[in-house]
Amino acid sequence: RKEVEQDPGPFNVPEGATVAFNCTYSNSASQSFFWYRQDCRKEPKLLMSVYSSGNEDGRFTAQLNRASQYISLLIRDSKLSDSATYLCVVGRMDSSYKLIFGSGTRLLVRP
């Protein structure tokens, strides 16, 4: 079992739709949580950090449930430019601090 699990999708939604992605992590020692975005044939880029209290950045809302080891990302009013792969990422200390990436959820927003 992978340490960070995501539904690979693809999620195919019309413009303007609301879409939610979920992610679970297995290591309770995980300390930090992020969503990264990766466009086709590009590098991953940080979308937002995720805090226990939940946080919002424009149309994007992220939630963390430590008890259930569950992270979510909600995208409201989807735009064509939101089409990408969304990577759930957790950070924890091992010999040093490191990031563990999920394999990503692919989103396709259609006109």
Next chain:
Amino acid sequence: DTAVSQTPKYLVTQMGNDKSIKCEQNLGHDTMYWYKQDSKKFLKIMFSYNNKELIINETVPNRFSPKSPDKAHLNLHINSLELGDSAVYFCASSPHTGTSVQETQYFGPGTRLLVL
């Protein structure tokens, strides 16, 4: 104004060859990383260096040897390339020692390696 750059962008080579990938960051960061993203898009850390010192060495074949001549550069040399080494290799950097739990990592554009 490239932040994290990698060369080459594409690398096609024969099995058994030795090749190097170079990475440079101009962000003044202390920590640099190499990741491998396989055909299933799974991104996995390989190595991490902090101020030229190796701090993460995941279970990677010893055909892979990172080298950090200074804190702005982290190169990856691969000996005796195998078919299974075909992947996208990303370099990344982060500001400090890699011990901050909220530290963002900035990725280079990737090197697409194809071993024939």
